[in-house]
Amino acid sequence: MTRILLQGVPGVADRTHEVQSLTTDHCPRIPYQEDPKLKEECGVVAIHGHPDAARQAYLGLYALQHRGQESAGIATADGTRLANIKGMGLVSEIFTDDVLQKLPGSMAIGHTRYSTTGDSALLNAQPIRVDSTKGLIAIAHNGNLVNLGNVRARLERAGAYFQTTSDSEIIVQLIAHSRAGTLVDAIADSLSQVEGAFSIVMMTRDRIFAARDPRGFRPLSMGRIRNTDGPDTIVFASETCAFDLLRADYERDVLPGELVMVTEDGVTSRQYSTGVPQTSCIFEHVYFARPDSRIYGRWVQESRDQMGRQLARESHVPSDVIVPVPDSGVTAAIGYAEQCGVPFRFGLIRNHYVGRTFIEPEQRVRDFGVKLKLNPVRNLLEGKRVILIDDSIIRGTTSRKIVRMVRGAGAKEVHLRISCPPTISPCFYGVDTPSKRDLIAANKTIEEIRQFIEADSLAYLSLDGMTKACDGGEGTGFCVACYTGNYPTQWVDVEDILPAAASV
Numbered sequence: 133m134t135r136i137l138l139q140g141v142p143g144v145a146d147r148t149h150e151v152q153s154l155t156t157d158h159c160p161r162i163p164y165q166e167d168p169k170l171k172e173e174c175g176v177v178a179i180h181g182h183p184d185a186a187r188q189a190y191l192g193l194y195a196l197q198h199r200g201q202e203s204a205g206i207a208t209a210d211g212t213r214l215a216n217i218k219g220m221g222l223v224s225e226i227f228t229d230d231v232l233q234k235l236p237g238s239m240a241i242g243h244t245r246y247s248t249t250g251d252s253a254l255l256n257a258q259p260i261r262v263d264s265t266k267g268l269i270a271i272a273h274n275g276n277l278v279n280l281g282n283v284r285a286r287l288e289r290a291g292a293y294f295q296t297t298s299d300s301e302i303i304v305q306l307i308a309h310s311r312a313g314t315l316v317d318a319i320a321d322s323l324s325q326v327e328g329a330f331s332i333v334m335m336t337r338d339r340i341f342a343a344r345d346p347r348g349f350r351p352l353s354m355g356r357i358r359n360t361d362g363p364d365t366i367v368f369a370s371e372t373c374a375f376d377l378l379r380a381d382y383e384r385d386v387l388p389g390e391l392v393m394v395t396e397d398g399v400t401s402r403q404y405s406t407g408v409p410q411t412s413c414i415f416e417h418v419y420f421a422r423p424d425s426r427i428y429g430r431w432v433q434e435s436r437d438q439m440g441r442q443l444a445r446e447s448h449v450p451s452d453v454i455v456p457v458p459d460s461g462v463t464a465a466i467g468y469a470e471q472c473g474v475p476f477r478f479g480l481i482r483n484h485y486v487g488r489t490f491i492e493p494e495q496r497v498r499d500f501g502v503k504l505k506l507n508p509v510r511n512l513l514e515g516k517r518v519i520l521i522d523d524s525i526i527r528g529t530t531s532r533k534i535v536r537m538v539r540g541a542g543a544k545e546v547h548l549r550i551s552c553p554p555t556i557s558p559c560f561y562g563v564d565t566p567s568k569r570d571l572i573a574a575n576k577t578i579e580e581i582r583q584f585i586e587a588d589s590l591a592y593l594s595l596d597g598m599t600k601a602c603d604g605g606e607g608t609g610f611c612v613a614c615y616t617g618n619y620p621t622q623w624v625d626v627e628d629i630l631p632a633a634a635s636v
């Protein structure tokens with residue numbers, strides 16, 4: 133069963149409720165905790181002017197599921213009411229047909245979440261719906277605020293009562309406490325008081341808002357579904373891959389520091405902040421975003437292909453086959469193989485049916501987690517000099533298991549190439565990174581890491597190579613703090629960036 137929370141649903145008192153999950157719940161399941169990858173915080177979507185807005189939001193969230201699998205929610209409005217349903221689990225587990233029918237209206241915002249701030253409770257799932265002095269507001273937020281403590285304490289002194297421990301509610305409370313005369317002025321006022329990463333969508337009973345933080349840390353795009361018999365449907369999504377499922381045309385990115393408002397009179401926009409340098413998260417191009425998305429004005433596929441090519445130019449060694457660590461290493465490996473003229477082969481096969489949970493094995497075996505996910509293709513690896521392409525090394529333990537797996541399948545040599553620089557510092561802008569003491573590259577030299585993962589050679593893409601590959605001559609300003617330790621905002625948690633007390 134999946135627990136869901138209903139708020140403002142017509143004919144239903146606010147309550148938590150259980151729905152039959154589409155997954156099999158009769159098997160004992162334990163959390164799948166072997167996933168070595170960094171986790172994105174959230175994906176957001178908004179729909180304005182569609183007769184079945186809830187279902188459109190559902191489709192958008194379905195396409196954004198890779199950005200968060202812990203909880204999901206959809207809020208809808210029909211001009212007078214604002215209903216909200218959210219639950220723990222995958223979008224398809226929470227939003228059955230019955231549940232979607234409880235969400236009337238031509239406007240919707242949606243959210244899928246992997247939390248980095250606030251605990252995992254259902255209450256902190258989004259959208260967050262707050263009955264404020266400015267009326268009912270629902271908000272969905274991708275990113276992480278960094279001056280959280282100051283603003284929250286100030287609001288509490290001013291009488292604010294927080295329903296959740298999520299930082300997203302701070303924005304709503306700031307709106308409620310703003311002295312600005314109009315709602316749009318109050319939103320602009322509140323957004324200019326918080327610092328950090330936020331791509332947000334908001335909804336009142338009759339309006340949709342979309343905004344990005346002044347530095348544009350997280351992506352947010354605007355699209356349009358053309359309607360021949362009425363006004364167009366305006367949509368917003370964290371990634372443009374959501375537009376394809378909605379049959380929406382990409383129109384433009386929401387700009388850093390921009391606040392867009394959509395009403396039945398059309399789309400209006402204002403810059404609530406100017407003059408701040410753009411620092412968009414480069415790791416969206418390296419790993420998070422789907423290759424079929426266009427973010428910061430550039431196709432992710434193109435960036436990853438160029439990262440692979442540059443990696444080959446910088447660090448190729450004689451070899452027989454180029455093998456990606458699937459799925460995220462695939463596009464860079466194709467670029468790498470094309471650049472160096474060595475055959476590309478799927479020498480590791482990923483089991484796509486290993487999700488967030490798996491049925492507990494009767495007998496635990498060594499490296500079981502990685503073996504559940506990946507299996508070597510022995511006839512492609514046996515006797516070969518293999519170059520493995522991956523997009524990151526976080527703790528190093530998973531990379532070592534993969535190197536051992538490839539060698540165990542008969543590879544003569546195993547060389548690991550990483551399509552970004554060493555990850556040496558945690559993220560404070562919406563990506564769940566281990567603290568510095570757990571990041572292997574913060575504590576060991578590249579040669580020490582090579583020894584630890586038992587590879588014949590190890591090389592990372594240079595910082596310059598990565599930024600050129602992701603920029604494509606478009607002049608995008610990037611955040612690269614997890615590779616350099618230089619943070620674009622003032623405030624960081626000093627404890628977390630102190631050098632490690634002991635090596636990994």
Ligand code: SF4
Binds near residue numbers: 415416559560614
């Ligand atoms: S620190 Fe790294 S992951 Fe975080 S926003 Fe900057 S580039 Fe992205």
